[in-house]
Amino acid sequence: MxxxxxxxxxxxxxxxxxxxxxxxxxxxxxxxxxxxxxxxxxxxDVQSFEEQEQTLALLKMLALGNREIEQSQYRGAADVFAELDKEE
Missing domain, CATH: 3.40.1620.10 (YefM-like domain)
Known part of the structure; x- marks a missing residue:
């Protein structure tokens, strides 16, 4: 170790x-x-622990995002922005 x-x-x-x-x-x-x-x-110390937890949460989100991209489970930015424009 x-x-x-x-x-x-x-x-x-x-x-x-x-x-x-x-x-x-x-x-x-x-x-x-x-x-x-x-x-x-x-x-x-608590501050270091909290920072570490935040870092791990971000890494998990990145890993999930990468998995979704690999599985073609995403939408293009143009589609997302078009949908947002409709909601206004």
Whole structure:
């Protein structure tokens, strides 16, 4: 697993929680938590999480759009604009 975040054991999370919150909020870099030497979870600030969720939503929309194009399930721009003009 390639990961550029800081890596800390779960004991560090337990004993430095307030410090971690401050650090993550300031740096916006995620923290990888390990347990028994294995990666178990990622801790990140809320703003980074929300941005990541928005990015994933956009990527899903792009993938759906590409699939529809591949399956010829689309209308030309001229048709769409003509329909919009009729609705006015």
């Amino acid at each position: 390639k990961y550029s975040a800081q890596i800390k054991p779960i004991s560090y999370l337990k004993s430095h929680t307030a410090e971690i919150v401050t650090q993550l909020t300031e740096t916006r870099e995620p923290l990888l938590i390990t347990q028994n030497g294995e990666a178990k979870l990622v801790v990140m």
